[in-house]
Amino acid sequence: MKILVLGSAAAGGSPRWNCTCRQCAGLRDGTLRGRRRTPGSIAVSADGEGWLLINASPDLPQQLRDTPALQSPSGCGGPPPIRAILLTDARLDHVAGLLNLRDGPPLELYCTPRVFEELTGELALLPVLDHYCGVRWHLLPISGELGDEQEPAAQSSAEFRVPGCPGLRLRAIALPGSPPPHSPRRDDPAAGDSIGVLIEDEASGERLFHAPTLEGVGPVEREWMARAQCILVGGLHAPLNDLATLSATRKVLTEAQHDHPLLDEASAERRQLAAHGIEVAHDGMEIELS
Template sequence: MRITVLGSSAGGGFPQWNCNCRNCAGLRAGTLRAKARTQSSIFVQPSDHADGVLFNASPDILDQIRSRPALQPGRAIRDTAIAGVVLMDGQIDHATGLFMLRERTSPLPLWCTDPVEEDLRQGNPVLRVLGHYCGVARQRIALDGPAFEVPGVADLKFRAMPLASKAAPYSPHREQSVPGDNIGMTITDRRSGRSAFYAPGLGSIDPAVFDAMAGADAVLVDGTFWTDDEMIALGLSTKTARDIGHLPQSGAGGMVEWLGRLPARTRKLLIHINNTNPILDEDSPQRAALAAAGIEVCEDGMTIDL
């Protein structure tokens, strides 16, 4: 199985278009050792050059496809290696890119939970709009149900579980989350038995989530904020990381502590990194702390072979 990180940033990308925090200003000025990033998405294939599954469709999807030739194999006058799309939530940075896939010659195969479908038909009616173009062949993701397959990618199986996080701001249950607003996904290669756990939005870790992480060969999990008060300290928000559904990396009960409990064999990666997070600075003490803990920071174009 090959996982390609198409985008590794949180919403807004890095640098964010209207932000002049230390990270964004430093990257633009060339005074910060860091890499630009697009909004988070991964592409999973059973092997190199095979069709695969797109997890989340960010607003940057067209640039991501142009940058990764594997997604455009050129076998016909209209072609794509995207056999289907799986949404982890209904957030703008994970669903707006569906608009950019409207030129398909057949309905877009899309897997999402019932709450996400509701939000994308009502609060942000992406799916209704696509009905005027290619259409959508929506498949229901069951929570804690049996594993499912995506046609054309038979060597991989996918199993979802509900996560504690937040629904999109336009969702009617933004402040009263329901199961299925956010999911984590275990992706397993049927041939080798090796697996990855993917959860770009993760507000807390309960025993079931930790068991899924511990059972995987690689985990790609929420790397949005370093501290719980990161946005408050910068004067950019009045809400903590946990308030908006993201477990910070540092501090007691933070992501670094949880990842440290995983088996030594587990490859540990952070994805969906906010532009304010000091781990983007490759010379920062926070980045050094992650390296010492054996935790990687995802960057666009990274490939993980399992």
């Protein structure tokens, strides 16, 4: 399985255009040991030809220009390397880039009913795209009330496959999370507002657990992460000990806020992570599981 980190920052990227904090200013003037980052998105493939894009950053055009593997080798008329898009939520920094795909073939879009409702309601991206390339929605049946160990969600996980990405078996997993600020349901969270995904390479058996907005590590999240050889999680709310004790070969943090000390490669926090074998993702990072 090949994993390409296209963007590795939280909303607004790093440095943020309107921020003069120590880290943003240091990146601009070269005094901070760190990297420039765009908002989070990754691509996953079993064969290096058909790719699943997970979330569509506002900076998607630049991310694609920087990633030769996602550029059509035969020009505009050939099959696009990106065969489908999976959305883990309806946050602006995960969906705004969909508009940049409007000049291609119909979008094969995988998301939960809650996310679909957001993108056809107040933030009507999908009706707009229907007038350009068209959208084919593939249901991820995660629904019901957000549950806990005593009262689980009505449908808390769902296995699926993406025909354009052979060799991958995927499972969507309901995670605690709130609807985005623009949502009329923002005070009424439910299963399907935020998901993680467990992706298995059927040939090698290697698995990736990806959750770009992980709000914590409870028993359910720990159980799913324990099944993966690579963990790629964002949100950075999880205590260090929760990740350090997991047996995964690669443990990678992504989508950090622009002012998070982990983005300073000379910080004590960054050294502490390294001592526990935990990496920090960066734009252009490549991970291969075999």
